[in-house]
Amino acid sequence: VSPWDIALCATGTAVAGENALVLAVLFYTPSLRAPMFLLIGSLALADLLAGLGLVANFAVRYLLRPPSEAAELAAAGLLLAAFSASVCSLLAITVDRYLSLYNALTYHSERTLGFTCATLLLMWLLCVGVGLLPLLGWNCLRDQSACSILRPVTKDNAAVLAVTFLLLFALMMQLYLQICKIAFRHAQQIAVQHQFIATAQATSTRKGLSTLSLILGTFALCWIPFAIYSLVADWSYPAVYTYSLALPATCNSLINPIIYAFRNPDIQKSLWLACCGCIPSPLSSRPRTSSDV
Numbered sequence: 001v002s003p004w005d006i007a008l009c010a011t012g013t014a015v016a017g018e019n020a021l022v023l024a025v026l027f028y029t030p031s032l033r034a035p036m037f038l039l040i041g042s043l044a045l046a047d048l049l050a051g052l053g054l055v056a057n058f059a060v061r062y063l064l065r066p067p068s069e070a071a072e073l074a075a076a077g078l079l080l081a082a083f084s085a086s087v088c089s090l091l092a093i094t095v096d097r098y099l100s101l102y103n104a105l106t107y108h109s110e111r112t113l114g115f116t117c118a119t120l121l122l123m124w125l126l127c128v129g130v131g132l133l134p135l136l137g138w139n140c141l142r143d144q145s146a147c148s149i150l151r152p153v154t155k156d157n158a159a160v161l162a163v164t165f166l167l168l169f170a171l172m173m174q175l176y177l178q179i180c181k182i183a184f185r186h187a188q189q190i191a192v193q194h195q196f197i198a199t200a201q202a203t204s205t206r207k208g209l210s211t212l213s214l215i216l217g218t219f220a221l222c223w224i225p226f227a228i229y230s231l232v233a234d235w236s237y238p239a240v241y242t243y244s245l246a247l248p249a250t251c252n253s254l255i256n257p258i259i260y261a262f263r264n265p266d267i268q269k270s271l272w273l274a275c276c277g278c279i280p281s282p283l284s285s286r287p288r289t290s291s292d293v
Contacts, residue, residue, distance in 0.1 A: 001062055002243075004239075004240070004243035004247070005058055005061065005062070006058075007243075007247060008054050008057075008058065008243075008246070008247060008250060009054060009055055009058035011051075011054065011247065011250050011251060011254065012050070012051040012052065012053070012054025012055045012058070012250070013051065013055060014051070014254055015047055015048070015050060015051030015054070015250065015253045015254050016048050016051030016052050016055065017051075018047075018254060018257050019044040019045070019047040019048040019051065019253070019256075019257055020048055021257075022040070022041070022044040022257050022261045022262075022267070023041060023044050023045060023048065025261075025267055025270045025271060026040065026041045026044070026267075029270040031266070031270075032266060032267065032270065033113065034113075035096065035111045035112070035113060035115075035116035036093075036096060036100075037266075037267075038113070038116050038117065038120065039089060039092050039093045039096055039116065039120070040093070040260050040261055040264070040267075042085070042089045042092070042120050042123075042124075043086060043089035043090060043093065043256055043260060044256075044257060044261065045085075046082050046083075046085035046086035046088075046089050046127075046253075047082070047086050047253035047256055047257070049078060049081070049082035049085070050079065050082035050083050050086055050250070050253050051253060052078070052082075053075060053078040053079040053082050054079070054250060056074075056075045056078060057075040057076070057079060059075075060072050060075045069141055070135075072141075072152060073134045073135045073139060073141075073152060074135065076134045076139075076150075076151075076152055076153065077131040077132055077133070077134045077135055078131060079131075080130055080131045080133070080134070080153070080161075081127045081128050081130060081131025081132075082127075082131075083253075084126075084127040084130045084131070084161075085123065085124060085127040086252075086253060086256070087165060087168060087223075088123050088126070088127060088168075089123070090172065090219065090256075091168055091171065091172055092119065092120070092123065093260065094172045094175045094176065095175065096111065097175075097179060098175045098178060098179050098182075099111065101179060101182040101183065102178075102182060130161075133157065134152055134153065138153070138154065138157055139152040139153065139154065140152050140153070140154045140155075140235075144235065145235075147234065147235035148230065148233070148234055148235065149229065149230060149233045149234065149235065149237060149241075149242040150230065151235060155234050155235075158230045158231075159230065159231055161230070162227040162228070162230040162231045163231070165223065165227045166224070166227055166228075169219070169220065169223070169224065172216070172219070173216060176212050176215070176216055179212060180212060214259065215259055218252065218255055218259065219252065221248065222248050222249050222251060222252035222255070223249050223252060225245050225248070226245040226246060226248070226249040229241065229242070229245050
């Protein structure tokens with residue numbers, strides 16, 4: 001058994017457990033029904049399925065005897081659908097945060113639960129369609145030379161997925177730059193209206209900027225090396241290169257709950273209530289700031 005596969009399976013187990021906790025908190029807390037929390041729930045569900053896909057891939061490779069092509073294609077399809085939904089959910093959260101600042105006055109009337117649910121349904125249907133491609137014949141099981149590093153995905157299909165991912169990342173980066181500009185403009189307007197040097201607001205804005213930098217930096221470090229490698233490499237490249245880049249990419253699903261869920265004050269309150277039946281005073285008295293957006 002490859003130690004890399006054991007590491008991926010262990011990471012998948014941790015990812016599934018962590019995101020299952022996020023989903024449980026969102027499901028059993030009636031107050032967490034806003035569109036923002038639906039988007040966080042979509043991200044958690046996608047990462048949960050990604051973790052289960054890593055475990056299933058390990059089981060198909062080492063525990064299923066005799067080997068089954070259908071099971072291998074199904075496991076690969078689950079991973080494709082889950083990671084596609086994870087990236088798309090991150091993009092949806094980015095768009096939602098941008099709209100909450102750009103259209104602050106009409107945001108709550110426009111971003112209804114029904115609209116958000118319909119958007120997520122379309123997104124998940126698209127990602128499920130991507131996951132079904134290997135089962136529908138878009139695979140290289142009959143032609144090993146056409147395989148990419150993401151066996152059984154072909155090299156051409158892997159290149160399309162990698163380019164699409166890089167384009168989505170560029171869009172996310174552009175949106176976050178616009179979010180930073182709007183946040184700084186809001187901070188300056190507040191300072192002028194109150195006629196004082198808004199030290200607290202400046203601190204909040206800096207914290208918001210650091211949060212956005214953390215989001216973009218983590219996402220880029222985890223995924224971009226793997227995406228670029230997928231463009232240039234094929235099945236003949238040493239497997240150790242693929243594993244060493246795939247493991248950080250899967251760890252992004254382990255980091256997502258920390259950035260998007262556990263740092264949210266409303267989810268923190270629900271976790272404290274579920275664990276010890278109380279809310280720490282810093283959380284109960286903490287106001288919402290731009291860094292929470």
